Amino acid sequence: MSSPATQPDFGSARPGGRTARTRAAVRDATLAELAAHGYRGLTVDGVAERSGVHRTTVYRRWGGVDGLVVDALDLAGEDGWQPPDTGGFAGDCRALAAEVHRSFADPAQGAASAAVVAASFQSPRAAEALRGFYADRNARSEVIVSRAVDRGELPAGTDAAAVVRAVVAPLFHRLFITREPLDAGVAEQAAEAAVAAALAGVFQLPSGA
Amino acid sequence: MSSPATQPDFGSARPGGRTARTRAAVRDATLAELAAHGYRGLTVDGVAERSGVHRTTVYRRWGGVDGLVVDALDLAGEDGWQPPDTGGFAGDCRALAAEVHRSFADPAQGAASAAVVAASFQSPRAAEALRGFYADRNARSEVIVSRAVDRGELPAGTDAAAVVRAVVAPLFHRLFITREPLDAGVAEQAAEAAVAAALAGVFQLPSGA
Structure with a gap:
């Protein structure tokens, strides 16, 4: 697993x-x-x-x-986690969104994760630790984008961090803000939206390099 | 204002x-x-x-x-709020994202809004009230999409709720989960990503109608 x-x-x-x-x-x-x-x-x-x-x-x-x-x-944060590597950009994004969905759907892990997010609203130190955790996770995920650039699937100068955040943001928004149900279809749509935006050049860095 | x-x-x-x-x-x-x-x-x-x-x-x-x-x-929720009406789909989405950004950037209103989100993690009744508030806000915002469909900017059968959530989700994700800074450029990028995804047909309802 x-x-x-x-x-x-x-x-x-x-x-x-x-x-x-x-x-x-x-x-x-x-x-x-x-x-x-x-x-x-x-x-x-x-x-x-x-x-x-x-x-x-x-x-x-x-x-x-x-x-x-x-x-x-x-x-x-000390584990060896690496993002999915399916061989293609869209597949990697879908697999990443699916992982987030599955881990929150898991009763024990989902409850612990939600409890840590809740704690971040009550403890500045917990908030800072959570911010650091996500920054590291997102940084590790950026390889999805650099691989896609190497393969010629995405233009050079694509902001990898922006793509990764775009994949997962809709899931967290539902879970913790609007408190709407999350399912595999929602996760897939979030990934596809990020992919479409990346292909359209929305996440190009200003320098273009 | x-x-x-x-x-x-x-x-x-x-x-x-x-x-x-x-x-x-x-x-x-x-x-x-x-x-x-x-x-x-x-x-x-x-x-x-x-x-x-x-x-x-x-x-x-x-x-x-x-x-x-x-x-x-x-x-x-009893106010007469209506979403921006700029005459175009992309402009409406950008204006919507900019409004969210500005309201959280406003010291008094931003603090109150953030405090309500924090309260939703500690009180099930506050969570339910916040869920209802956002459901109503998002429903009112769906006119942005129906107008775009009427103008021929978007295909019929576009899931309006999904588009609206896509515009605002990245802002809430930064504010309350990753606790990264939010600025006007981030808000604009979130809107543009949602627009690109909508134009690419990502938010088409399964029925296509």
């Missing part, structure tokens, strides 16, 4: 070693608590109890609630 | 009469408190003090904090 594109895959980074296992256990507990009780209900005691890691250890290493959320996002 | 497109213009609906003035005063106070302290810091006492309306009146008529947020959104 591949990791999700532009949201945290909280389950994939499992480095070995005792410290790393503790970190993963605390991360899992943080996300489970966040999904169950929201940011407002997230406590060091709750995470300590759920993870089996002593609360003094949690306080010492993570500082508190904000540190727990930030580290969960940092850990999610 | 026109009202904003797809977010609440909390200042424009000012019906006459004592009851209406009280409602507007409480709405103003609710948004100011929300912008200053967030949903978590919103209290009936704070709204009563700021509005000059007695707290027992606020409790009786609005019930509590959730009722205050819901009524502020209901009141915002």
